[in-house]
Amino acid sequence: MSSANFPIPQAVVAPEMAWVGLALLLPLVSAVLCTICAAARLRGKWPAVFTVLALAASFVVVLRAYNAYSGPVQVPIFEWMSFAWGDGRFQQFTAPCALYIDSLTLFWMLFVTGLGTLIALYASEYMETEKGAGYARFFFGISIFLFAMSSLVMGDNLVMLYLGWEGVGLASYLLIGFDYQRPSAVAAAKKAFIMNRIGDLGLALGIFMLWANYGTLQYSQLFQAMNAGGQTAVDWDVSLIPFLLMLGAFGKSAQFPLFTWLPDAMEGPTPVSALIHAATMVTAGVYLIARLYPFFALHPDALATVAWIGGGTALLAATIGMAQYDIKRVFAYSTISQLGYMFLGLGVGTTYGACYHTLTHAFFKALLFLTAGAIMHGFAGQLDLRKLSGLRHIPGWRLVSWTMFIGCLWLAAFPYTAAFFSKDAILLQALTSARWDFVFLGWLGLFTAALTAYYTFRVWFRVCCGPVHFEPAADAHHGDAPHGAHDAHGPHGHENAHASKAGHAAEHAFHPHAPKWAISTVLAVLAIGTVAAGFPAYNEAFAHGTNWAQKMIAGSSAAAGAQIVEHASHAAETADIHAAHATVLGMEAHTGLLVVGATASLGGILIAAYLHLFSRASADALRRVLMGNWFTRWLPICMERKWFVDEIYHGLFRLPLWIGSQVLHFGDKHFLDGVLVDGIARIPIAAGKLFRPLYGGALQGYAVSMVAGVALVLAWMTWVWLRGFE
Amino acid sequence: MNAFLAPVSSAIASVSTALEGMGQAFSAASEAQIALSLAISALLFVIGLVGFMVRRNMIIMFLCTELMFQGAALAMITVARMHMDVSGQVFVIFILTVAAAEAALALGLVVLLHRRRETLSAEVWSDLGEA
Amino acid sequence: MVPTIFYAASAAAAAALLMLLLPAARKVRTAGTVLGLASLAWILVTIVRAIPVTDSALGNVGMTVLCAFISVAAAVRVITHHRPVYSALYFVLVVISGAALFVLLSAEFVAFSLVIVYAGAILITYLFVLMLAQQSPSETGGADAVEYDRVAREPAAAVTCGFVLLAVLGSVIFASPRSAADASADQVAAVERAWADLGRMPDALLERARRTDPQVRMVVPRSNGAWIETQRDFTAVVSVQRVDSDIASDLVLSPAMLPENTARVGMALVTRFPVSLELAGVILLMAMLGAVVLARRQSELADDERRALAGLDRLAGSEASPARSRG
Structure with missing residues (x-):
């Protein structure tokens, strides 16, 4: 079957839409303005003003572009890189600064700029204690991040994507390490950056291979090549391209094995966690695969790999999240887990499901992080769920608690929430697949959904319900106090193994700082947005109308790519036929999934309610039972210790490198420095010491050396003279 | 006894003819004698040189330079004999002159130096050296 | 072949001289003496055997060998004796045997003038100065001779250098002979x-x-x-x-x-080397003037001037002699 039947839409060159480039330019302008603010030592919230205005303006530009959209366009802005050293296809390199705008781009940019604006507004209040250079630096980082993310999403060639890729990594590094005087923050920033670089290697190699085989890096031309040529016989190196690309995606989107940087990245300020590590940067990997989806047909097992990694990571992260005590950490692991779902969706073939889940996840995860931030902001950095309780009964905190409830409900995929539909799309495709391993992954995903629901509501029931009790953190100043080391302390339950310095006496003197208008507004808007994100699905499910999200995805390279993949893997039926004839547990697919999904979600919530709302002591009892038995003891231990992945990394990579560096240092110091450099320096010194006695000052010593010289010279001369006689 | 005395008597005879000088001076010199004399002059010169380097008494050092002069003079005479030319001997006369002049001045200086440091040792005069 | 033997003999002679120079036991010195004489004999015999001797010249050669022994042995004694006066006297012996050698080489005038000028004038001057300047051993604390006369200075280096030179000089002897x-x-x-x-x-x-x-x-x-x-x-x-x-x-x-x-020497001096003759006279005049200047009494200079002359300001704390006022 030729792929000509499912062509990727061709992009039209539209230079008149160059104004869309403003979405790219405005964050850059605000970055420059923030620098000026820092240099001019301005007090006040000017950096935040600039950033919020710039981001809001880019959101407006994107909206306008959406309104003016009529098909994929390529918008050249200026000539950036263009070399030609011959006439052939492989003898030129063109990478203009241009935009490729199709529905996938707009889909992504809408929530990137929208959430960016909202979170920048939130951060203007959240970071207010950092007035001065720190404030400007923060918003500089946010602006740079959004510039890079826009370049990543909107660029028309892989060079711009790579620029954006690296740019978001840089911004992430700068923002995680924002409180640079804290060693744990600096270490986390480094870890994030370095782990990303490992993934970036894969991406870079993939880009090189693409150019080497297709001669171009621009999407429009790549898709043309894909449309024209068949995917039947490819060289082994070409078939490596999808694996290389997915390595990059796994690095950026924190999938196994490159996920340990994301929990540590919670050392950064909470708006950073919300924007970068929940909603936008970590979805770059999903975007990459969605954009270059046609190329994942180059190897039959490429997408299966993606699915397996995604599904496995989802389960792994969920188990770890169940055992963490820091709210932000729980949410970080849930991010990893949900990203796993997105990759699972991409792997089993539903790009719509993956992208829609990205959208819904962006909203509710940002919301959850921002509520956690509000709690942190108000309780002087306290995020340990063993030390907070009953927040919804405290006046001024009702908004936070109920918006958190909405977020948790969506995260748990409660029936008929937006996230339920998006997760449903993914699991449906998996469970009705012709491949047995995809079906297995689908059931695994359902189990993970139950776990997700459990740990999400564990947090909510602990923090927002129950008796009112709160303790401020030991460092009462604003800032994200280090929580990493505190996760694995003590038991699963409520026992305070870690004595807080505040103590019970201070508890009565401490008054929580309720959020003000900026935070509250943003939380409210986000909550509304989270609910609204479900409208496309509601439209389709209840009103039998068109699903806006599906429409957006279907018109892009992602969907066409999915069809190419379907045909490349010789699937006999299309996705529709799958859905129509497949069954889940004997019931028709949609209904069956509804039942099973709802069971999973509600079941998780109920178990969480029992263990953490109604009888909190039973959580401790359960843990004690598990720890007592030698076999089951490993379960809580591994979950709390994050399955020892960090330790494995340390042993596999850091330790050998450290040993190597010690050896090299020793060699450098003693051999290169000592023997070679110093040794060579010692030669003239020794020569000097050797010859110094010649100048002792004794007359006869001089005489001896003179005679010795004369004797030697005469000997040589005589020898030469005598040889003349032979 | 005769065998022992024969070379002795011929030696004495040769000495007497040598004292006459006229005949001997103009006959070709024996190669062995030339070689021996040159060897002796070299030995004298070298022994004088070694003595100069070894002895620490300033006067004896100068005495050794006189020994070196002896060696040089013997070499001159030997070569004059080899070529049967008198100019070698004339030069030895000049050597003698210079040696006398030098001895006078050198000994005067030695006396002065001795007065400075009350010692004839050459090692006290070591100020021209490096540390 | 012959030079090698000569070098070996020189080496033996060097060893002997070293043994004589070192302040060692009597046995070493005796051994050194024996070795020295033996190596000297070896050198001379090597030379004599390398070059054929006609019968008529045998006497000459024999006398030369005898004088050689005497002069070299005396020269060695000059440099190894621990008493300076004895060194000077041995030097007289060297001069006399040297004169004998000169006579054997048909240089009678020079031989006698050597004896008269060297042994008679120069050596007497040396002896005068020695007597004048030499410190008596009893003053310095009881040794047989002063320390700087007894102990040789770096004999090994000196002997090595010297005998390398000897080997070089000696090897010339075995170079090409002159043609008839x-x-x-x-x-x-x-x-x-x-x-x-x-x-x-x-x-x-x-x-x-x-x-x-x-x-x-x-x-x-x-x-x-x-x-x-x-x-x-x-x-x-x-x-x-x-x-x-x-x-x-x-x-x-x-x-x-x-x-x-x-007569021939005189004629040569006057006819062929008149300028040198005059210059020799001038040299002697200069020497006389120099001696007069050097012998001037120093007491006319003031103490400060003398110190400045000597540059002893810089030597404060060194081994400057205490009694400077003398002379």
Whole structure:
């Protein structure tokens, strides 16, 4: 079957839409303005003003572009890189600064700029204690991040994507390490950056291979090549391209094995966690695969790999999240887990499901992080769920608690929430697949959904319900106090193994700082947005109308790519036929999934309610039972210790490198420095010491050396003279 | 006894003819004698040189330079004999002159130096050296 | 081949000298003496055996060897004796044996002038100064001789350098011999010059003519204006007037009438090296003036001036002698 039947839409060159480039330019302008603010030592919230205005303006530009959209366009802005050293296809390199705008781009940019604006507004209040250079630096980082993310999403060639890729990594590094005087923050920033670089290697190699085989890096031309040529016989190196690309995606989107940087990245300020590590940067990997989806047909097992990694990571992260005590950490692991779902969706073939889940996840995860931030902001950095309780009964905190409830409900995929539909799309495709391993992954995903629901509501029931009790953190100043080391302390339950310095006496003197208008507004808007994100699905499910999200995805390279993949893997039926004839547990697919999904979600919530709302002591009892038995003891231990992945990394990579560096240092110091450099320096010194006695000052010593010289010279001369006689 | 005395008597005879000088001076010199004399002059010169380097008494050092002069003079005479030319001997006369002049001045200086440091040792005069 | 033996002998001699120089036990010194004499003999024998000796020259060679022994042994004693006066006296022995060697080499005038000037004048001066300047051992604390006379300074280095030089100098001896043609050419030139010299000495010429033929009354110039004419067989012919006649007739002088060494040296000095002669005189004058300057009494200088002259300001704290006021 030729792929000509499912062509990727061709992009039209539209230079008149160059104004869309403003979405790219405005964050850059605000970055420059923030620098000026820092240099001019301005007090006040000017950096935040600039950033919020710039981001809001880019959101407006994107909206306008959406309104003016009529098909994929390529918008050249200026000539950036263009070399030609011959006439052939492989003898030129063109990478203009241009935009490729199709529905996938707009889909992504809408929530990137929208959430960016909202979170920048939130951060203007959240970071207010950092007035001065720190404030400007923060918003500089946010602006740079959004510039890079826009370049990543909107660029028309892989060079711009790579620029954006690296740019978001840089911004992430700068923002995680924002409180640079804290060693744990600096270490986390480094870890994030370095782990990303490992993934970036894969991406870079993939880009090189693409150019080497297709001669171009621009999407429009790549898709043309894909449309024209068949995917039947490819060289082994070409078939490596999808694996290389997915390595990059796994690095950026924190999938196994490159996920340990994301929990540590919670050392950064909470708006950073919300924007970068929940909603936008970590979805770059999903975007990459969605954009270059046609190329994942180059190897039959490429997408299966993606699915397996995604599904496995989802389960792994969920188990770890169940055992963490820091709210932000729980949410970080849930991010990893949900990203796993997105990759699972991409792997089993539903790009719509993956992208829609990205959208819904962006909203509710940002919301959850921002509520956690509000709690942190108000309780002087306290995020340990063993030390907070009953927040919804405290006046001024009702908004936070109920918006958190909405977020948790969506995260748990409660029936008929937006996230339920998006997760449903993914699991449906998996469970009705012709491949047995995809079906297995689908059931695994359902189990993970139950776990997700459990740990999400564990947090909510602990923090927002129950008796009112709160303790401020030991460092009462604003800032994200280090929580990493505190996760694995003590038991699963409520026992305070870690004595807080505040103590019970201070508890009565401490008054929580309720959020003000900026935070509250943003939380409210986000909550509304989270609910609204479900409208496309509601439209389709209840009103039998068109699903806006599906429409957006279907018109892009992602969907066409999915069809190419379907045909490349010789699937006999299309996705529709799958859905129509497949069954889940004997019931028709949609209904069956509804039942099973709802069971999973509600079941998780109920178990969480029992263990953490109604009888909190039973959580401790359960843990004690598990720890007592030698076999089951490993379960809580591994979950709390994050399955020892960090330790494995340390042993596999850091330790050998450290040993190597010690050896090299020793060699450098003693051999290169000592023997070679110093040794060579010692030669003239020794020569000097050797010859110094010649100048002792004794007359006869001089005489001896003179005679010795004369004797030697005469000997040589005589020898030469005598040889003349032979 | 005769065998022992024969070379002795011929030696004495040769000495007497040598004292006459006229005949001997103009006959070709024996190669062995030339070689021996040159060897002796070299030995004298070298022994004088070694003595100069070894002895620490300033006067004896100068005495050794006189020994070196002896060696040089013997070499001159030997070569004059080899070529049967008198100019070698004339030069030895000049050597003698210079040696006398030098001895006078050198000994005067030695006396002065001795007065400075009350010692004839050459090692006290070591100020021209490096540390 | 022969040079190698010579080098070996030199090395042995060097070892012997070293043993003599080191302040070691008596046994070492005795062994050194024996070794030294043996190596000296070895050197001389090597040379003699390398070059054939005709019978007529045997006496000369024998005497040369004897004088060689004496002079070298005395020279070694000069440098190894721990008492300076004895060194000077041994030097006298060196000079005398050197004079003997000169005589054997037909340089009689120089031999005697050597004895007179060197042994007679220079060495006496040395002895005077030695007596004047030498410290008596009892002052320095009881040793047989002063420390700087007893202990040699770096003998090993000195001996090594010196005998390397000896080997170099000695190897020249075994270089190519002179050809016979050169020797005879020298001889002819020497005889001619000698007869010419005799021609410039009228009294000696007359005396020799009278010795040859007692009837000679006076010597007259020959037809070509010269007083004497050399002939091919080393004889010379002069024109003489005999007692009982006025006509000049030829008289042949045999080679035995050649002028003696002293006359020839004198003639050479005056005719061939007049400038050097004058310069030698000037040198002696300078030496005399220098000696007068050096011997000037220093007490006329003030103490400060003297110290400044000596540059002893910089030597404060060094081994400056305490009694400077003397002299």
